[in-house]
Amino acid sequence: MNHRHNQPKPDDRSDNVEKLQEMVQNTIENMEEAEETAQYASGNDRADIEAKNERRRESIEAMRNEIKDEARDQNH
Structure with missing residues (x-):
């Protein structure tokens, strides 16, 4: 029987910028909905x-800073 040690998956960060941008957009949409609710x-x-x-x-703001960092890291 072949015992394999659990190997961590490679750190695939290639789509982090896209995921972060989506998170920013979702957060903005949540803010807009909350502002509408706040009116009442x-x-x-x-x-x-x-x-x-x-x-x-x-x-x-933190996500946007992370996007900048990720984009810079991907370009190096």
């Missing part, structure tokens, strides 16, 4: 939506 919300609900969208903005 009040008090704590509205504050919660605004806080969540602020976290989304921070995530988008």
Whole structure:
């Protein structure tokens, strides 16, 4: 019986930029939907939506920085 050790898969990062761009787009769409909902919300609900969208903005900035890093790495 041939015992094979579990070998990690090669680190395939070739589509990371595409995945990150899709994540940014999805996050933007979620923000837009939340902003529409916030128009009809009040008090704590509205504050919660605004806080969540602020976290989304921070995530988008981080993802965009990662996209730049990935693109730079792929070009080297």
